Amino acid sequence: MRVILSGGGTGGHIYPAVSIAKEIKKQHKNAEIVFIGTERGLESSIVPKEGFKLIRIKVRGFRRKLSLENIAAVAESFIGIFSVSRIIRDFKPDIVIGTGGYVCGSVLLAAYLMNIPTLIHEQNAFPGITNKILSRLVDIIAVNFEETKKYFPKNDKVIVTGNPIRSSMLSISKEEGLKEFGFDRELPVIFIVGGSRGARKLNESVMLLAKQCIDKRSFQMLHMTGETQYDDILKKYASEKIPLDTGYLKVMPYIYNMPHALAASDIVISRCGASTLSEITALGKPSILIPYPYATDNHQEYNARALEKNGAAIVILDRDLNAEILYNEVADMLNKQEKISQMAAKSKELGRTDAAYSITKAAERLVQNKKI
Numbered sequence: 217m218r219v220i221l222s223g224g225g226t227g228g229h230i231y232p233a234v235s236i237a238k239e240i241k242k243q244h245k246n247a248e249i250v251f252i253g254t255e256r257g258l259e260s261s262i263v264p265k266e267g268f269k270l271i272r273i274k275v276r277g278f279r280r281k282l283s284l285e286n287i288a289a290v291a292e293s294f295i296g297i298f299s300v301s302r303i304i305r306d307f308k309p310d311i312v313i314g315t316g317g318y319v320c321g322s323v324l325l326a327a328y329l330m331n332i333p334t335l336i337h338e339q340n341a342f343p344g345i346t347n348k349i350l351s352r353l354v355d356i357i358a359v360n361f362e363e364t365k366k367y368f369p370k371n372d373k374v375i376v377t378g379n380p381i382r383s384s385m386l387s388i389s390k391e392e393g394l395k396e397f398g399f400d401r402e403l404p405v406i407f408i409v410g411g412s413r414g415a416r417k418l419n420e421s422v423m424l425l426a427k428q429c430i431d432k433r434s435f436q437m438l439h440m441t442g443e444t445q446y447d448d449i450l451k452k453y454a455s456e457k458i459p460l461d462t463g464y465l466k467v468m469p470y471i472y473n474m475p476h477a478l479a480a481s482d483i484v485i486s487r488c489g490a491s492t493l494s495e496i497t498a499l500g501k502p503s504i505l506i507p508y509p510y511a512t513d514n515h516q517e518y519n520a521r522a523l524e525k526n527g528a529a530i531v532i533l534d535r536d537l538n539a540e541i542l543y544n545e546v547a548d549m550l551n552k553q554e555k556i557s558q559m560a561a562k563s564k565e566l567g568r569t570d571a572a573y574s575i576t577k578a579a580e581r582l583v584q585n586k587k588i
Contacts, residue, residue: 223319224317231380250268251263252323275322314335333583397466403464415487
């Protein structure tokens with residue numbers, strides 16, 4: 217099986233593509249896989265580190281407002297299609313798979329024009345513009361959320377697979393997670409994560425929660441601030457006279473062993489990127505979600521509402537967030553163990569641990585049907 221994969225710009229597009237690639241290699245030991253991306257996107261560093269070949273082409277995304285840069289973007293897109301066509305002729309793929317990001321436009325369009333089987337995957341509840349356009353051309357549209365199907369006019373091509381997650385996310389036990397951070401197994405753990413860059417309003421809104429954590433010692437907190445905000449948040453803890461040496465509260469700039477952090481947690485307080493929510497639900501964690509208000513097309517709120525509608529999460533909009541509201545929501549959950557259990561069960565129901573496998577099988581069927 218020969219496969220071209222493309223997904224770029226952000227980790228939310230790249231990591232699902234990498235997970236699919238690993239599953240294809242697992243199912244087909246002799247599979248040959250090539251990624252197509254750009255020099256500017258994160259794929260430039262992530263894909264080679266994961267052990268896959270990356271061919272770089274020159275394309276750029278469109279601005280949402282009229283600008284001269286969009287003229288250059290159109291020109292680069294046509295050049296990109298020509299470059300991809302040459303790659304396809306040389307590599308002769310059985311299928312081309314896209315996981316979003318502007319680079320996918322040129323890659324999937326070239327594959328369509330050359331009559332190569334195509335599949336796209338949409339991670340967010342509200343689809344991005346590239347996948348909306350491509351949906352009219354490709355053979356299969358795989359989506360993360362059931363709610364997403366309604367946004368694609370050719371509904372019969374849509375399959376609900378969930379979002380591929382790292383296999384390591386499922387291999388860590390709660391005991392291992394607690395041990396990693398030195399937490400007491402008898403007390404619940406609240407995990408606050410605003411993303412690698414942090415979320416300032418969320419970071420500042422946890423102070424009352426942190427005070428109660430230290431004063432009452434009835435729960436534990438793991439707070440990932442984001443590297444750029446770590447020093448400022450440490451100063452905030454100091455000004456609020458909240459000690460960081462009790463063992464009940466751990467504050468870290470970034471957590472590389474995320475599987476351990478999620479395994480240890482009983483409640484997750486987080487932004488709402490698709491990959492984060494896929495990991496939360498795969499592990500069956502109840503969550504309090506604060507959508508990033510400036511996300512493209514407000515897709516984080518759509519993601520969060522999909523969980524809320526199914527009883528797996530509580531949503532607090534960024535404009536409504538403050539220390540009291542956040543503390544009250546957490547306190548209410550901690551005081552109602554049945555509520556935590558119900559939300560955990562609903563979260564687990566939404567979680568898909570076999571997304572990469574399902575997408576791989578869909579790709580196999582598509583290739584076989586094209587050969588008949």
